[in-house]
Amino acid sequence: MPRSQLHRLGDLQLRIMQVLWQRGEATVAEVHAALGARPRFAYTTIATMLRKMEARGLVRHRAQGRAFVYRAAVAERQVSRGMAEHVLDRLFAGSLSTMVSHLLTAREVSAEELAELERLIQERKRISRKETHIKKGDARHEPDSSRLD
Amino acid sequence: MPRSQLHRLGDLQLRIMQVLWQRGEATVAEVHAALGARPRFAYTTIATMLRKMEARGLVRHRAQGRAFVYRAAVAERQVSRGMAEHVLDRLFAGSLSTMVSHLLTAREVSAEELAELERLIQERKRISRKETHIKKGDARHEPDSSRLD
DNA sequence: ACGATAGTACTACTACGGTAATATGTCAAA
DNA sequence: TTTGACATATTACCGTAGTAGTACTATCGT
Numbered sequence: 001m002p003r004s005q006l007h008r009l010g011d012l013q014l015r016i017m018q019v020l021w022q023r024g025e026a027t028v029a030e031v032h033a034a035l036g037a038r039p040r041f042a043y044t045t046i047a048t049m050l051r052k053m054e055a056r057g058l059v060r061h062r063a064q065g066r067a068f069v070y071r072a073a074v075a076e077r078q079v080s081r082g083m084a085e086h087v088l089d090r091l092f093a094g095s096l097s098t099m100v101s102h103l104l105t106a107r108e109v110s111a112e113e114l115a116e117l118e119r120l121i122q123e124r125k126r127i128s129r130k131e132t133h134i135k136k137g138d139a140r141h142e143p144d145s146s147r148l149d
Numbered sequence: 150m151p152r153s154q155l156h157r158l159g160d161l162q163l164r165i166m167q168v169l170w171q172r173g174e175a176t177v178a179e180v181h182a183a184l185g186a187r188p189r190f191a192y193t194t195i196a197t198m199l200r201k202m203e204a205r206g207l208v209r210h211r212a213q214g215r216a217f218v219y220r221a222a223v224a225e226r227q228v229s230r231g232m233a234e235h236v237l238d239r240l241f242a243g244s245l246s247t248m249v250s251h252l253l254t255a256r257e258v259s260a261e262e263l264a265e266l267e268r269l270i271q272e273r274k275r276i277s278r279k280e281t282h283i284k285k286g287d288a289r290h291e292p293d294s295s296r297l298d
Numbered sequence: 299a300c301g302a303t304a305g306t307a308c309t310a311c312t313a314c315g316g317t318a319a320t321a322t323g324t325c326a327a328a
Numbered sequence: 329t330t331t332g333a334c335a336t337a338t339t340a341c342c343g344t345a346g347t348a349g350t351a352c353t354a355t356c357g358t
Contacts, residue, residue, distance in 0.1 A: 081255045091229045097265035106230045116246035
């Protein structure tokens, strides 16, 4: 399952993945129940999606009696980053500030959110400063702890 | 052309839209040329896409001699916001700070970007403070200047 | 007048997300 | 032991992005 194309997830697939990420494992019935009403999916819809998703390498399953227990085969971080970066690159030319600017004017943001954003940026500035002091360029952070298994 | 589903744009459609946003107007040949090599699309591929996109209300055209001159029918801001908000809501539960946190650890961000982010947040805090003082709730900013025509 | 060129229109096909009905198999209870 | 509940497997259909060949048409240069 190549990490490529990890940003192409439809809404339903995403919701299913979220159930699996949350629970670790889940049978078709459990996923189906977790998705609940609004709209009410047919049981077989979920089963079919899960099989298609397994073919794409997004999930895996093991048999437990008659039932299949599914689990995610890709980490939430990978998907989140993949999709976020895709939008960032395709729509905002990779400029995080441009994207944030759009989102700040497009929706309500609570004071807590703003404070948290500020904290993140200060934190990042601190790290950047330190790295720049130690060595210029060749910054090798992010130990890629985004593996599963 | 309903604003709904404005976040479902494939990569090629997006690239075509970007050409139109940049130039205001463009013939099929111009779009095709602007997309250039890597990969080299067939001329008819672009023409077909443009026709499909017109059917979806993304672009419009007028005839100029034999040729069609296309222009965007939706503003870049609408699409950018639509797609960014979609990812934000679906993947990060609407939390901007969570998304930024992911992106900050996922990629390099220049000092200038960080400074700009900081500026944006300060700016936004200032506005929020003012609004809160004037009235609590019922904040009616964003004059929605995202129309085209 | 005529053929080359440059347009659009039509048609077709693959891939995939979404959606689900139907078929088939299996286990357990009556 | 038959039946019903529950499970997966198979099949099918729609929409749409992507990709492009082929057909038709208008115009321009000679």
